Amino acid sequence: MLFNSIDFAIFLPIVFILYWFVTNKNLKLQNFLIVVASYVFYGWWDWRFLSLILISTIVDYSVGLGLSKQEGKTKRKILLWVSIIVNLGFLGFFKYYNFFLDNFITAFTFFGMNIKANSLNVILPVGISFYTFQTLSYSIDVYKRKLEPTKDFIAFSAFVSFFPQLVAGPIERATNLLPQFYTKRTFDYNKAVDGLRQMLWGLFKKIVIADNCAEFANLIFNHSKDYSGSTLVLGVLFFTFQIYCDFSGYSDIAIGTSRLFGFDLMRNFAFPYFSRDIAEFWRRWHISLSTWFRDYLYIPLGGSRGGTFKKIMNTFIIFVVSGFWHGANWTFIIWGALNAIYFLPLLLTKNNRQNIDIVAKGKYLPSFKEAFSILLTFGLTVFAWIFFRAENLGHAISIISKIMSKSLFSMPQFPNMRKALITIIFVIIFMIIEWLGREQQYAIANFGLKWKRPLRFALYYIIIITIFCFGGKEQEFIYFQF
Amino acid sequence: MKKFILDIIKFISIFLLLTILFIITIEGYISIFKNNIFSEKNLEKIYYSVIENYNWLDNINSDHKILLIGSSSVKYGLSCSELNKLSNNKISFINLSMNARGPIEAYFLLKNINLEHVTNIYLGLDPWIYTKKYYRYRNSYMYLDFNFLQSVLYFFEHDKSTFIKRYKALLTYIKPFTKQDINRKIFIQIPDDFGSEVLDKEPKNFGKPGKRVDLFQIKEYGWSKLQFEYFKKIAIFCKSKNISFSVFLPPKRSDYSQSYKKNYRTNNDEYINNILNKNIIMPIFGKYDQLDNLGDYDLFADSVHLNKHGQEVYSEIFYNMINKKNEMFNKNYSWYQNK
Numbered sequence: 001m002l003f004n005s006i007d008f009a010i011f012l013p014i015v016f017i018l019y020w021f022v023t024n025k026n027l028k029l030q031n032f033l034i035v036v037a038s039y040v041f042y043g044w045w046d047w048r049f050l051s052l053i054l055i056s057t058i059v060d061y062s063v064g065l066g067l068s069k070q071e072g073k074t075k076r077k078i079l080l081w082v083s084i085i086v087n088l089g090f091l092g093f094f095k096y097y098n099f100f101l102d103n104f105i106t107a108f109t110f111f112g113m114n115i116k117a118n119s120l121n122v123i124l125p126v127g128i129s130f131y132t133f134q135t136l137s138y139s140i141d142v143y144k145r146k147l148e149p150t151k152d153f154i155a156f157s158a159f160v161s162f163f164p165q166l167v168a169g170p171i172e173r174a175t176n177l178l179p180q181f182y183t184k185r186t187f188d189y190n191k192a193v194d195g196l197r198q199m200l201w202g203l204f205k206k207i208v209i210a211d212n213c214a215e216f217a218n219l220i221f222n223h224s225k226d227y228s229g230s231t232l233v234l235g236v237l238f239f240t241f242q243i244y245c246d247f248s249g250y251s252d253i254a255i256g257t258s259r260l261f262g263f264d265l266m267r268n269f270a271f272p273y274f275s276r277d278i279a280e281f282w283r284r285w286h287i288s289l290s291t292w293f294r295d296y297l298y299i300p301l302g303g304s305r306g307g308t309f310k311k312i313m314n315t316f317i318i319f320v321v322s323g324f325w326h327g328a329n330w331t332f333i334i335w336g337a338l339n340a341i342y343f344l345p346l347l348l349t350k351n352n353r354q355n356i357d358i359v360a361k362g363k364y365l366p367s368f369k370e371a372f373s374i375l376l377t378f379g380l381t382v383f384a385w386i387f388f389r390a391e392n393l394g395h396a397i398s399i400i401s402k403i404m405s406k407s408l409f410s411m412p413q414f415p416n417m418r419k420a421l422i423t424i425i426f427v428i429i430f431m432i433i434e435w436l437g438r439e440q441q442y443a444i445a446n447f448g449l450k451w452k453r454p455l456r457f458a459l460y461y462i463i464i465i466t467i468f469c470f471g472g473k474e475q476e477f478i479y480f481q482f
Numbered sequence: 483m484k485k486f487i488l489d490i491i492k493f494i495s496i497f498l499l500l501t502i503l504f505i506i507t508i509e510g511y512i513s514i515f516k517n518n519i520f521s522e523k524n525l526e527k528i529y530y531s532v533i534e535n536y537n538w539l540d541n542i543n544s545d546h547k548i549l550l551i552g553s554s555s556v557k558y559g560l561s562c563s564e565l566n567k568l569s570n571n572k573i574s575f576i577n578l579s580m581n582a583r584g585p586i587e588a589y590f591l592l593k594n595i596n597l598e599h600v601t602n603i604y605l606g607l608d609p610w611i612y613t614k615k616y617y618r619y620r621n622s623y624m625y626l627d628f629n630f631l632q633s634v635l636y637f638f639e640h641d642k643s644t645f646i647k648r649y650k651a652l653l654t655y656i657k658p659f660t661k662q663d664i665n666r667k668i669f670i671q672i673p674d675d676f677g678s679e680v681l682d683k684e685p686k687n688f689g690k691p692g693k694r695v696d697l698f699q700i701k702e703y704g705w706s707k708l709q710f711e712y713f714k715k716i717a718i719f720c721k722s723k724n725i726s727f728s729v730f731l732p733p734k735r736s737d738y739s740q741s742y743k744k745n746y747r748t749n750n751d752e753y754i755n756n757i758l759n760k761n762i763i764m765p766i767f768g769k770y771d772q773l774d775n776l777g778d779y780d781l782f783a784d785s786v787h788l789n790k791h792g793q794e795v796y797s798e799i800f801y802n803m804i805n806k807k808n809e810m811f812n813k814n815y816s817w818y819q820n821k
Contacts, residue, residue, distance in 0.1 A: 006642045020483060187483045226669065413667045415534050457493060464497070468646050469653070 001044040003253045004207055004474065011041065012257065019261055020187060027184050031158045034181075034261070038161035042127070045167075049125035052090055057160045059086045060135040064142045064149035064156075076143060083139035087132040094124055099328030127167030129325060133292055135160050138174035140296055147175050155181035164257040168250045170268040170288035177265070185262030194445065195259030197460075201444050202252025204463055209430050210246035211472025212423040213238040220414060221389055224399050229408035232399050234420075239389045240382050241427050244273060246478045247286070252442055271438045273381070273431075274359050276373035278342040279352035281381060289325070293318050304347060315347060316340045326388070331396060335387040342380050358439050426470065508649055509630050519626050519655055520708060527659040528623045529590035534665055536578065538672045539595055544574035547599045550677075551588045552579040552606030555732035558787045559606070562676035564797035577677030582619035584611045584706075585713040592719060602726045604804065605716065607766075608786075609746075609753040612710060614703035615640070615696075622647035623654055624706075632703050639702075680790045681783040698749045710756045717762040730768040730803070733796060738785035739770040767803050772796075 001007050015037045023029040043050050063083040070076050108114070138159070141147040150156050159178045165171075220227055220235025227235070251268035258265045268288050275281035282290050298318045304311050316337065323336020346352040359374065360366040366374065390396035414420070437443030448459050518524065548565075550556055556579035565575040578591060588605070610616055614632070617624045618641050625648040628636060637644040720727035734742065742750075773781055773796065781792030788796055 187486070189483075189486050192486055193489075226671065413665055415665060415668060416531070417665060418663060457496065460493070461497060461500075469650060471646070474643070 001041050002474075003250065003257075004203060007044060011037075012260075016260060027182075028152075028154055030185070031152075031154045031181055034158040034163070035154060035161060038158070038163035038166055041163040042161065042166055045126055046123070049128075052125055052128065053131060053161055053166075056087060056090065056132060056135050057157050059083060060139050060160070061150070061153055061156045063139050065151065067139075067142045068149040080139055080143045083136060087136050091128055091132050094128055096328045130169045130171055131160055131166060133171045133289075134174075137171070137292065137296065138178065141174050147178070150178060150182075152182070162258070162263075164254040164261075164263075165265055168247070168254070169286075170251055170254065170266050171292050172265060172288070173292075177263070180263050187262065191259050191262070195256040197444060198252045198256035198259070198442050200256075200460060200463055201442055202249040202254075202256060203467055205245035205249030205252065205430070207249075207467050207471035208426055209423075210242045210244075210249055211474065212419075212426065212470070213242035213245070213472075215472050216414070216416075216420050216423065217242050217389070221391075221399075224395065224402070227402075227414060228410045228412065229403040229405050230410050231412040231414050232403050233408065234412045234414075236382055236386055236389070236399075236403075238420075238423070240273075240385050241430075243385065243388070243478055244269075245430070267441060271434055271443075273378055274374055274435065274438055275377050276355040276359060276370060277346055277351070277377055278339065278380060279346045280355040281377055282339070282343070283356075289322065293322050297321060308348065311347060312344060315344055319343065330393050331387045331390050334393065334396070335384050338384045338387065342384075361439065422470070423472075505645075508652065512626055512648075512652070513629075516626070524655060525586060525623075525708075526590050526593075528621050528654060529587050530594060530659070530661065531664060532587055532591050533594045535669050536591070536595060537666055537668060537670045539576065541670065541672055542574055542576065542676070545599050546572060546601055547574045547576060548602045548604070549592075549600055550575060550577045550579060550604050550606070551583070551592070552732070553583050553608055553611050554579070554581040554681075555608055555734075555786055555788075556606035557581065557677070557679055558681040558783070559732045559793060559796055560678055560800055561680075561793045561797045562678045563674075564794055565801055566676075568798060568801040575676060577675070579606065579677070582611070582616065584616070584620065584709050585716055586624075586708060587620070589712045589716050589719065592716065597723055597725065600723075600725055602728065602804075603716075603720055605713075605727070605729045606732045607729050607757075608732065609750060610697045612706055612713075612753060612756070613698050613700065614706045615699040617706070621651075623651040624708075626651050626655075627706065627708060628703070635702055678793070680793060681787045682789075697746060700749060700752065705752070705756060713757065714762055717764060728765040728767070728804070730766065730800070731770055731772075732768065733772040733788070734770040735779065735782040735785045736771060736774040739774065742770060768800075772799070 001011060015033070018033055018037075019030060023033045039050055039053075042053065060083050063079050066079045067076055070079065138147070138156075142149045155178065158181050159172075159174065162172075162177065217235055217239035220231060221239065224232060224235070248269035255265045255268070266288055268286060270284040270287065272281050272284035275284055298314060301314045301317060302310055303314060319336040319340035320333055321336070323332040323334070323339070326332045326335075343352070346354075355373075359370055365371075386399055387393075387396045390399060433447075434443045437445065437447060440446050448456050451459070512519065550560055550562070557577060560575075560577060562575040562577050566573065569575075578588070580587075585605075592603070614627065617627065617636075625633065625636075625644060628644075628648070633644050633648060641647070717727050733739075773792070776795065781788055781795055783789040783792070
C-alpha cells in the first residue's frame with residue numbers, strides 16, 4: 001500500500017479508530033492490531049512475501065530467547081550467526097543472487113572458462129533491506145547485552161512489521177522502538193497534530209517535488225544520448241531533488257503516522273543539502289542507515305582507531321557496503337566508493353567532525369565561506385548521484401563525458417520545458433522553506449503555529465490543493481526497490 | 483482525543499464543503515462549455531506539442547514518402563527499414579504511430595508536419611482505441627469528455643486520480659498557447675527504424691489466469707465520438723492534400739483473435755457502424771487472424787504486439803498487400819463474418 005494512495009487514506013483512519021477506541025484498554029490487543037494492520041498493509045502489495053517477515057520475526061525472536069538462556073560464548077555466537085545467516089540469506093537470495101551469478105560468469109568467461117548458469121526470475125520483496133536490518137539490530141544488541149530479549153512475541157512482531165516504517169524505514173533500533181511496545185500509549189493532542197503536519201509536508205515533498213522532478217529526470221536519463229551536456233546537468237539536478245524529496249518525504253510520512261499512534265521514530269533526514277562537507281552530509285542523509293552501519297559494521301571493524309591504512313580500509317568498507325545495500329549493481333558500489341573518496345581527506349585530517357552544528361544557526365543567511373562549502377558539497381553529491389541513477393557504469397560514464405563536452409555551454413533543450421520551469425520554481429520555493437525551517441525537525445514544524453486557526457487551516461488547505469493541482473505523475477517511492 | 487477528533491472533523495468539513503462548491507461550479511462550467519472545450523482549436527492546443535517528437539521528419543530527403551499511423555500495434559508491427567528495403571529504397575516509409583495513439587492525436591500530428599512528397603497514409607485500426615474507457619492512456623484533457631457520473635465510475639474502476647486530472651485539464655484549457663512554445667531543437671536525429679520499434683517482452687498467455695477484461699465497456703462509458711469524428715477529419719484532410727488514405731487491421735495472436743470473435747462481436751459491429759457512418763470511402767485491408775496459419779505464437783511478443791521476427795514477416799505481407807499483389811483487400815469491415 002502506498003502512502004500516497006486512496007487505499008492508505010481509507011486504511012489509516014480505520015486503524016486509528018480501532019487503535020484508540022476499540023483496543024486502547026489492552027496493550028497486547030493494541031499491539032496485535034498493529035501486527036494485523038501491518039500485515040494487511042504489506043500484503044496489499046504481495047501477500048506471499050509476508051512469510052519472509054514472519055520467518056524473520058520467528059527466527060530473531062527465538063534467537064533472542066536463546067541468547068537469554070545461553071551464557072557460553074560459542075553457543076551465543078552460533079545463535080547470532082543463525083540470525084545473520086537467515087536475514088542476510090534472504091537479502092542475498094532475493095537481492096543479490098543474480099548479480100553475483102552474472103559477475104561470476106563474466107569473471108570465468110574473462111579467464112577463458114565458459115560456464116553456464118541460469119539466472120533466477122525473482123521479485124525483490126519490497127522493504128526486505130529495511131526489515132532484515134531492523135531485526136538484525138535486535139539480535140546483535142541482545143548478543144552484546146545492550147538489550148534485554150523480549151518474551152512478548154506480539155510486541156516483537158509489531159516491532160518488526162510496524163507498518164509506517166516497514167517498507168522504507170527509518171530502520172529502527174530495537175533499543176529505541178521495541179520498548180515503546182511494552183508501555184501503554186496515551187493519546188497526545190500536540191503530538192498527533194504535529195504528526196499530521198509532518199505527514200502533509202512529506203506528501204508535498206513526494207507528490208509535488210519528487211514526482212514532478214522524476215518526470216524530467218527519467219526523461220533525460222532514459223534518453224541521455226539525445227541530450228546535450230547542459231540538459232544532462234539539469235537531469236542530474238532533477239534527480240538530486242527527486243531522490244531527496246522522495247525518500248525524506250516517505251520518512252516524514254512514516255514518522256508522522258507513527259506519532260498519530262503515539263510512537264517516536266528516529267529522524268532520518270536533517271536537511272542534508274545544506275551540509276558544509278561530506279561528513280556532515282552523511283550525518284544528515286538517511287541517518288538510520290548511516291548510524292546502523294556505523295554501529296554494527298564500522299565500529300566492530302575498529303572504526304577510526306588504528307593506523308592510517310586501517311582507517312582508509314574501514315572507510316571504504318562502510319561506504320561500499322552502504323552503496324551495495326542500495327542495489328545489486330556496480331553503479332551503487334562506485335557511488336559508495338566515490339563518497340568514501342570524498343570523506344577520506346576529512347577523516348585523515350581529522351576534520352570530519354568540524355561541522356556539527358546547524359549551519360548559520362539563528363541567522364537568515366550563511367556566511368560566504370559557509371555558502372561556498374554548501375555549494376561545493378552539493379556539487380560533489382550531485383556528481384555522485386549520476387552513478388546512483390545510471391543504468392550501468394557505461395551509462396554513467398557516457399553521461400559524464402557528455403557533461404564534460406562543449407555542449408555543457410549550450411542552452412538545455414528537452415520537451416515540455418514550460419512544465420520543467422514550473423517544477424524548478426517549486427524546487428526553489430521548497431528549498432527556501434527548508435532553509436528557513438532548518439533548525440526544526442522538519443521544515444514546517446513551527447511554521448504558522450502562532451497564527452490564528454483560520455489562517456493556519458488556510459495554509460494547510462493551500463498545501464493540500466497544491467498537492468492535488470500540481471502533483472506529478474504517480475511514481476513509486478524510489479527506496480521501495482532497495 | 484475528543485478535541486483532536488473534533489478539530490479533524492472541522493478541518494475536513496470545511497474542506498469538503500469548499501470542495502463540493504468547487505465541484506458543482508466546475509462541473510457546471512464543463513457541461514456548459516463542453517463544445518468549446520473540445521473545439522478543434524482547443525484540442526490542437528493539447529496535442530500540438532506532439533510534433534516536438536518528430537523534428538527529425540524534416541531531415542528525411544525522399545521524393546516518395548509513405549506514412550504509417552496508429553497505435554502500438556503499428557509501431558511494433560511494421561519495420562520501416564524492412565519496408566524500405568522491399569521497395570528497393572525507392573520509398574521512404576515513416577512510422578508515426580505511438581502507444582495508444584488515437585485519431586485525434588494523429589490528426590493534429592498530420593496537420594502540423596510537413597507532408598511534402600507524402601503519397602500515402604496507412605492507418606492501423608484497433609477498435610478499443612475508439613472507446614472512452616481508453617482515455618486513461620491519453621492526454622488527461624480527454625477526461626473532460628466524461629460526464630460526471632461516468633467520471634465517478636471511472637474513478638472507482640480505473641483511475642483514482644480521475645477528478646484531479648479532469649479539473650487540472652481545465653487549467654490547460656484556460657492557459658494561453660502559442661505555437662512558438664514548441665522546441666524545434668530536440669529529436670532532430672532520425673531514429674534507427676524511422677519511428678518503428680521492436681518490442682522485447684516475455685510472451686504471456688492471453689486471458690489466463692483471472693477474469694476476462696471487458697476491452698470496451700461501452701455500456702458504462704460509451705464510444706468516444708470525438709475519436710470517430712477525427713478519424714473522419716483525417717480522411718478529409720488527406721483528400722484535401724491529395725494523399726491516398728487507407729486503413730488496415732494489424733494482426734493479433736490467434737488466441738486473442740478467437741477470443742475477440744467470440745466475445746466482442748457486438749462491439750465490433752457497433753464500431754464498424756460508427757466508422758461507416760462517417761460516409762468515407764477508403765480501402766481497408768488485413769485482418770486480425772491473418773497470421774494464424776504461420777505459427778503465430780512465434781511471431782508475437784504478446785497477444786496484440788508482434789516481436790522482431792513477427793515484425794519482419796508482417797512487414798513483407800503488408801508490403802505485398804499495399805501493392806495488391808495478394809489481393810488481400812477486404813470488401814467490408816467485418817473481416818470475420820465470411821469465415
